[in-house]
């Protein structure tokens with residue numbers, strides 16, 4: 001395997017995923033941006049969660065909103081459920097790994113908040129359980145997924161499904177879409193000069 005050719009092929013696969021996503025994710029993105037705007041305007045918050053690379057995405061996106069993305073200004077209410085090792089280990093140890101996000105949703109989610117689950121397969125049980133909990137509490141169960149959307153279909157509204165079966169390509173689109181979401185929210189709720 002020639003690494004340079006391999007990298008070139010990865011770029012091509014990425015570009016194909018971008019092109020396919022451009023045609024399909026727009027409507028759900030608009031719905032997600034409107035839901036997040038409404039929630040933040042009403043004193044609500046956005047709660048991100050996912051496993052592995054998606055855990056990193058959750059933390060990354062929460063930081064953009066709480067701290068800054070492109071403009072300085074007021075803090076926007078967001079958090080990631082992937083960061084508190086005491087909660088994560090106690091919940092896994094005493095209950096089940098499947099409960100690590102749902103338990104935090106039960107503790108923290110208020111009606112009108114947006115719970116944004118990130119799962120490339122759409123089938124991670126801990127993500128699904130948290131989305132169900134969010135719905136039961138009057139929150140908005142939103143999703144970023146891939147493949148065929150998995151079990152997030154029918155559970156999430158809105159649900160953004162990246163049209164790819166390759167986990168890495170799906171994740172690359174998730175962070176692009178997540179950055180775009182932060183940008184829209186910042187332009188609306190933290191307008192200012194980009195620095």
Ligand SMILES: O=C(CO)[C@@H](O)[C@H](O)[C@H](O)[C@H](O)COP(=O)(O)O
Nearest residue numbers: 051052053054119120121124167168
């Ligand atoms: O980052 C990667 C692969 O690129 C992995 O860490 C990946 O996120 C993990 O295998 C996750 O457990 C996959 O879960 P999900 O996206 O299917 O919900």
Ligand SMILES: [Zn+2]
Nearest residue numbers: 052053168171
């Ligand atoms: Zn990864």
